[in-house]
Amino acid sequence: MLKHPTLDQLNQLGLTGMAHAFADLDGNGEAASLSHAEWLALLLDHETTWRNDRRLALRLRQAKLRHHAVPEDVDYRSTRGLDRRLFEMLLKGNWIGAHENCAIIGPAGVGxxxxxxxxGHQACRDNRSVLYTRLPRLIDELSLAKGDGRIAARMKSLARVDLLILDDWGLEPLDGNARHHLLEILEDRYGRRSTLVTSQLPIARWFDLIGDPTYADAILDRLVHNAHRLELDGESMRRLAQRAAA
Structure with missing residues (x-):
C-alpha cells in the first residue's frame, strides 16, 4: 500500500535518485533490517549521486571537449617532459578559482x-563551466556572428564560462578581425575567468604572430603574465603508437 504512493510523491518532487533507491530497497529482503535513519541515509546518498552524475553529464555536453580525456588516464611515463607535480596542481583547479590562465606548449602530437x-574534464567534475574550441574555428564563428547580429550574445556567453580552452593557438597569423575579437574575449575574461591555450609555438613567438604591436601588447598582457606554463617536448605520441602497433 505504501510503495506506490511514496514512489509517486518522490517522482513528483523531482527526487528521481531517491525514487530509484526506494524501489531497489523495497524489493531487497536485507533492507528490512535497516533502521529508519539508515533507510533515509541510503535514499539521500542515492539522490546526491544521481544529481551529481546528471550535473556532470550536462557540464560535459556543454564543454564539447575534443577528447574523452580523464585525469586517471594521464600517461606520466612517456618521454615528453610532462611535469607531474605541475600538472596535478593544474588538475586541482585552484588557478581557475583565482582566475589565472594556463598555456600548454609543445610540438605536434605530444598530447x-x-x-x-x-x-577541462576535471573542472566539469568540480562543477565549473567549461568550453573547448579550436581558435581558428572560433574566429570564423565570430566573423559569421558579427555578420548576422549574434556577436554580442556570443561574446557574452564566452565571457561567462569558467574555463575557456582555446586549442591550436598560433596555427596561422591573426588578421585585424581576429585580433579584435581575441582582445575583446580576453578583456572580458581578464581577472574574472580563466583561459587555457595550447600552441606549437613558444610564447616568445606569439608577439610576432599577432602581427600588430599595439594589439600584441594588449593581448599578451591579458593572457600571459598570470599564466601557468606547461612546456612539453619529444616525439609525436601518435607516431610512437603507430610504431608500437606495427
Missing amino acids: KSWLACAI
Whole structure:
C-alpha cells in the first residue's frame, strides 16, 4: 500500500535518485533490517549521486571537449617532459578559482589537446563551466556572428564560462578581425575567468604572430603574465603508437 504512493510523491518532487533507491530497497529482503535513519541515509546518498552524475553529464555536453580525456588516464611515463607535480596542481583547479590562465606548449602530437581536455574534464567534475574550441574555428564563428547580429550574445556567453580552452593557438597569423575579437574575449575574461591555450609555438613567438604591436601588447598582457606554463617536448605520441602497433 505504501510503495506506490511514496514512489509517486518522490517522482513528483523531482527526487528521481531517491525514487530509484526506494524501489531497489523495497524489493531487497536485507533492507528490512535497516533502521529508519539508515533507510533515509541510503535514499539521500542515492539522490546526491544521481544529481551529481546528471550535473556532470550536462557540464560535459556543454564543454564539447575534443577528447574523452580523464585525469586517471594521464600517461606520466612517456618521454615528453610532462611535469607531474605541475600538472596535478593544474588538475586541482585552484588557478581557475583565482582566475589565472594556463598555456600548454609543445610540438605536434605530444598530447597538448588531450591534456587540456583532461583539465577541462576535471573542472566539469568540480562543477565549473567549461568550453573547448579550436581558435581558428572560433574566429570564423565570430566573423559569421558579427555578420548576422549574434556577436554580442556570443561574446557574452564566452565571457561567462569558467574555463575557456582555446586549442591550436598560433596555427596561422591573426588578421585585424581576429585580433579584435581575441582582445575583446580576453578583456572580458581578464581577472574574472580563466583561459587555457595550447600552441606549437613558444610564447616568445606569439608577439610576432599577432602581427600588430599595439594589439600584441594588449593581448599578451591579458593572457600571459598570470599564466601557468606547461612546456612539453619529444616525439609525436601518435607516431610512437603507430610504431608500437606495427
